[in-house]
Amino acid sequence: MKIFVCLKQVPDTETKIKIAADGSGIDTAGIKWVMNPYDEHAVEEAVKFKEKNAGAQVFAITSGPKARAVEALRTALAMGADEAIVINSPENLDAYSTAKALAQAITAEGGAHLIFAGKLSIDANQSSVPQMVAEFLNIPHTSVVSKTEYTAENVTVERDVEGGAKEVVQMVNPSLIAANKGLNMPRYASLPGIMKAKKKVIKEVEFSSLGIAGTEQKVKYAGFSLPPEKPAVKLLTGDAASQVSQLITALRDEAKVL
Amino acid sequence: MSKVLVFTEFQNGNLKRSSQELLQFAATTGKPVVALALGSQAKTGAAQLAHHGAQEVLLCADTAYDAYNPELFSVAAAEAIQQAGASLVLASASSSGKDLFPRVAAKIGAGVVSDGTEITVSGDDVKVKKPMYAGKCFATAQFENAATKIVLMRANQLPVAAADTSKTATITEHAFTKPSLKTLIKEVVKGASEKLDLTEANVVVSGGRGLKEAANFSMLNDLASVLGATVGASRAVVDAGWVGHSMQVGQTGKTVAPTLYIAVGISGAIQHLAGMSGSKVIVAINNDPNAPIFQKATYGIVGDAFEIVPKLTEEFKKILAH
Ligand SMILES: Cc1cc2nc3c(=O)[nH]c(=O)nc-3n(C[C@H](O)[C@H](O)[C@H](O)COP(=O)(O)OP(=O)(O)OC[C@H]3O[C@@H](n4cnc5c(N)ncnc54)[C@H](O)[C@@H]3O)c2cc1C
Numbered sequence: 001m002k003i004f005v006c007l008k009q010v011p012d013t014e015t016k017i018k019i020a021a022d023g024s025g026i027d028t029a030g031i032k033w034v035m036n037p038y039d040e041h042a043v044e045e046a047v048k049f050k051e052k053n054a055g056a057q058v059f060a061i062t063s064g065p066k067a068r069a070v071e072a073l074r075t076a077l078a079m080g081a082d083e084a085i086v087i088n089s090p091e092n093l094d095a096y097s098t099a100k101a102l103a104q105a106i107t108a109e110g111g112a113h114l115i116f117a118g119k120l121s122i123d124a125n126q127s128s129v130p131q132m133v134a135e136f137l138n139i140p141h142t143s144v145v146s147k148t149e150y151t152a153e154n155v156t157v158e159r160d161v162e163g164g165a166k167e168v169v170q171m172v173n174p175s176l177i178a179a180n181k182g183l184n185m186p187r188y189a190s191l192p193g194i195m196k197a198k199k200k201v202i203k204e205v206e207f208s209s210l211g212i213a214g215t216e217q218k219v220k221y222a223g224f225s226l227p228p229e230k231p232a233v234k235l236l237t238g239d240a241a242s243q244v245s246q247l248i249t250a251l252r253d254e255a256k257v258l
Numbered sequence: 259m260s261k262v263l264v265f266t267e268f269q270n271g272n273l274k275r276s277s278q279e280l281l282q283f284a285a286t287t288g289k290p291v292v293a294l295a296l297g298s299q300a301k302t303g304a305a306q307l308a309h310h311g312a313q314e315v316l317l318c319a320d321t322a323y324d325a326y327n328p329e330l331f332s333v334a335a336a337e338a339i340q341q342a343g344a345s346l347v348l349a350s351a352s353s354s355g356k357d358l359f360p361r362v363a364a365k366i367g368a369g370v371v372s373d374g375t376e377i378t379v380s381g382d383d384v385k386v387k388k389p390m391y392a393g394k395c396f397a398t399a400q401f402e403n404a405a406t407k408i409v410l411m412r413a414n415q416l417p418v419a420a421a422d423t424s425k426t427a428t429i430t431e432h433a434f435t436k437p438s439l440k441t442l443i444k445e446v447v448k449g450a451s452e453k454l455d456l457t458e459a460n461v462v463v464s465g466g467r468g469l470k471e472a473a474n475f476s477m478l479n480d481l482a483s484v485l486g487a488t489v490g491a492s493r494a495v496v497d498a499g500w501v502g503h504s505m506q507v508g509q510t511g512k513t514v515a516p517t518l519y520i521a522v523g524i525s526g527a528i529q530h531l532a533g534m535s536g537s538k539v540i541v542a543i544n545n546d547p548n549a550p551i552f553q554k555a556t557y558g559i560v561g562d563a564f565e566i567v568p569k570l571t572e573e574f575k576k577i578l579a580h
């Protein structure tokens with residue numbers, strides 16, 4: 001039983017973003033890269049599933065520039081994934097062609113019983129790849145999942161929606177689950193796990209070998225810019241009562257938000 | 259001329275503000291505006307679609323569409339786009355919008371841009387400004403190789419004028435193909451709050467570890483109910499289990515863009531700032547004058563939250579009463 005986890009290597013959440021001089025992207029010099037935080041939950045869920053289901057095998061898969069993307073796969077292997085596949089892809093592929101590549105590679109491996117992914121990658125901010133992978137594979141999906149329950153044929157999940165509401169969704173497997181933060185507590189990779197992961201061979205697939213046409217790139221990002229500088233804070237003065245009344249006046253008469 | 263299709267959403271029989279924004283924006287493009295409305299609320303609410311700028315309404319009042327189901331909805335949306343001959347599709351970056359349209363895009367070979375904060379449409383050219391890295395920077399997305407362009411706009415980014423009740427639309431009832439479903443919605447469990455979601459709220463009051471313990475969130479709830487605000491939180495208090503993770507604001511929480519954001523006892527870590535610095539006016543209340551939150555705040559109160567917040571609630575009560 002093959003379980004796939006789609007994941008991505010992204011800039012660490014601490015990163016201060018700088019823009020490349022020509023505005024074509026961010027300046028990646030000196031960036032520390034980490035596994036996308038939501039994908040950690042996806043890996044954890046896959047490994048937990050494997051621990052409870054004898055015969056399940058976890059494949060971590062990513063699409064991205066190989067040198068950097070394999071690091072996320074090493075982390076997944078150290079957390080307990082069995083195999084790893086990197087689709088060596090150009091920088092800044094869009095969600096559509098990324099999803100197509102992932103779906104094709106998963107099919108080439110014989111398909112999946114379950115696929116896990118994070119609900120969003122914190123760099124492109126798109127929340128698109130998991131849903132697209134599901135569509136390309138013609139399987140059901142649920143995104144923003146914070147609870148799961150498995151049987152042989154089905155998985156029942158809870159999906160977080162607006163205002164703290166939850167949808168309880170049952171899917172026939174094979175299915176795809178895109179993880180939200182509350183799903184589980186990702187484990188830390190153990191030292192033996194890290195040592196073992198270093199020795200594993202990561203299977204490489206060239207994006208160019210997948211026959212995905214240039215026309216399957218649908219969206220391009222340009223004109224990167226930083227948010228406008230905020231004027232310096234206005235610190236209110238005096239005792240609590242006076243600070244509060246200054247604030248109310250400012251919100252009403254100056255900022256005009258009341 | 260190619261049309262704009264707007265995917266509309268209702269809540270308690272009323273057209274959501276985010277859908278009003280999209281319809282009114284669509285009307286400014288000069289292209290014919292088609293509203294897609296699914297579910298039984300859509301029938302009673304169909305007139306509202308016209309009042310905000312729809313010229314045509316594609317309506318399917320079948321109760322099968324009352325709860326969101328990605329398989330069912332993606333087939334309906336794809337058929338509607340084809341039937342309308344829409345080259346531009348607008349939807350809200352709501353939980354269903356964000357879940358649905360990537361799937362639709364994959365189905366029909368369209369491009370999709372999620373979480374737009376600005377959009378310009380000129381003829382066939384569509385440009386969307388959107389936050390990347392949770393708002394640490396912005397980029398402009400452009401489409402290529404996409405006969406259909408799908409844009410998911412964040413709520414509260416476009417102006418809304420009053421409804422024009424004199425306007426009418428052609429309403430076509432339509433049954434879309436129902437695929438055999440592998441996804442079953444078993445139950446929709448209502449949230450604790452009937453308030454607007456953080457991502458749609460116009461006022462957000464957020465608390466952090468400075469509140470000392472879970473019970474003290476009641477102080478924020480009081481302030482929020484006076485302001486009609488939605489309550490958010492830092493990750494530190496979500497991880498501590500004081501509040502649910504649906505309330506987390508930040509890089510791994512929700513990105514919010516209210517008119518007013520009040521941060522109480524939140525230090526302002528980079529991951530928190532990422533999620534809220536797009537707010538128009540930011541008020542920080544913190545007893546540490548060196549807290550990084552003050553670098554992003556519009557107004558700062560250096561002081562004890564336990565003294566300031568109740569006073570603030572009282573004062574707001576007074577002025578908002580008249
Ligand atoms: C991968 C990753 C992702 C993350 N994602 C997020 C995210 O999405 N959102 C997020 O918020 N964080 C996120 N964080 C965590 C972030 O780094 C901070 O740890 C967190 O934001 C701190 O929360 P806090 O400000 O409530 O707590 P603290 O940093 O403990 O700050 C508490 C503040 O309260 C003040 N205070 C104390 N007592 C009082 C009082 N009586 N009155 C007034 N003020 C008082 C203190 O001066 C202090 O500034 C993430 C971290 C990582 C590693």
